Amino acid sequence: GQNIDQPTEMTATEGAIVQINCTYQTSGFNGLFWYQQHAGEAPTFLSYNVLDGLEEKGRFSSFLSRSKGYSYLLLKELQMKDSASYLCAALSGGYQKVTFGTGTKLQVIP
Amino acid sequence: DTEVTQTPKHLVMGMTNKKSLKCEQHMGHRAMYWYKQKAKKPPELMFVYSYEKLSINESVPSRFSPECPNSSLLNLHLHALQPEDSALYLCASSQAGRMNTEAFFGQGTRLTVV
Numbered sequence: 001g002q003n004i005d006q007p008t009e010m011t012a013t014e015g016a017i018v019q020i021n022c023t024y025q026t027s028g029f030n031g032l033f034w035y036q037q038h039a040g041e042a043p044t045f046l047s048y049n050v051l052d053g054l055e056e057k058g059r060f061s062s063f064l065s066r067s068k069g070y071s072y073l074l075l076k077e078l079q080m081k082d083s084a085s086y087l088c089a090a091l092s093g094g095y096q097k098v099t100f101g102t103g104t105k106l107q108v109i110p
Numbered sequence: 111d112t113e114v115t116q117t118p119k120h121l122v123m124g125m126t127n128k129k130s131l132k133c134e135q136h137m138g139h140r141a142m143y144w145y146k147q148k149a150k151k152p153p154e155l156m157f158v159y160s161y162e163k164l165s166i167n168e169s170v171p172s173r174f175s176p177e178c179p180n181s182s183l184l185n186l187h188l189h190a191l192q193p194e195d196s197a198l199y200l201c202a203s204s205q206a207g208r209m210n211t212e213a214f215f216g217q218g219t220r221l222t223v224v
Binding site (some may be wrong): 028032033041042043044045047087089096097098099102103 | 141143151152153154155158159160165166198204206213214215216217218
């Protein structure tokens, strides 16, 4: 089965750092994606982790611990345009099945 | 070209209608997906096609019928839908058979069943 959990909502201040956590229990786990989705738009790819550790990409970093079934997305120097939903998604089942978590709605305030 | 194009963008259909959603990509991706997304919920996987063959069906009702006529196109045929089927339908594609690959999403078709 698949179970992927994230906080429902978070609020952070412009210019600050925010960490969005994701815990997962997935059979046949291969790796973990993070996607950003603005209201009414399609999800856009942010990162993909397959090995344990931190991967940094500009203002966004993503961390994975396979043994703990845990990941987080770190957003630095927050901007107002970062207000969106952030979805973690587990890849399993022969590299084909992408199952999304519940999503975290982030609101960035001035 | 890193686009996945979905048509139509919006669709309103009656419960007795038959309609089709279309998805097209020219990135050479051999895995294509249909997702359903209700408001304020994450996308839910419906179907996966790999090399033009249906590889995953997430117990989707038969009133939804997918079709992959070639490696660039993916259709979703709709018949006798219910109002609760109203949602955003997202198509995605990725390179098949590779572990480190992102899925590119189309902008979706917003479907309303009346």
